[in-house]
Amino acid sequence: MTLKEQLMQAIEEASDPVLMEVLDFLQFLQAKQAEDAADIQSAREALATVATEGTVSWEALKADVGL
Numbered sequence: 001m002t003l004k005e006q007l008m009q010a011i012e013e014a015s016d017p018v019l020m021e022v023l024d025f026l027q028f029l030q031a032k033q034a035e036d037a038a039d040i041q042s043a044r045e046a047l048a049t050v051a052t053e054g055t056v057s058w059e060a061l062k063a064d065v066g067l
Contacts, residue, residue: 042065042066043065046061
């Protein structure tokens with residue numbers, strides 16, 4: 001049985017309160033993954049700038065990534 005099939009079986013057997021928690025957690029993980037992807041893209045852009053323009057100050061790098 002695949003992981004997806006196991007999850008589907010567990011979902012079928014779960015109560016509504018458990019399903020609400022599972023959905024909330026899944027949405028949290030998806031949002032976190034999207035945020036992480038955006039952070040990685042920002043870091044790549046900063047590194048590309050360094051490659052084309054040379055080094056940047058730590059303060060400028062923090063400002064570019066929103067820290």
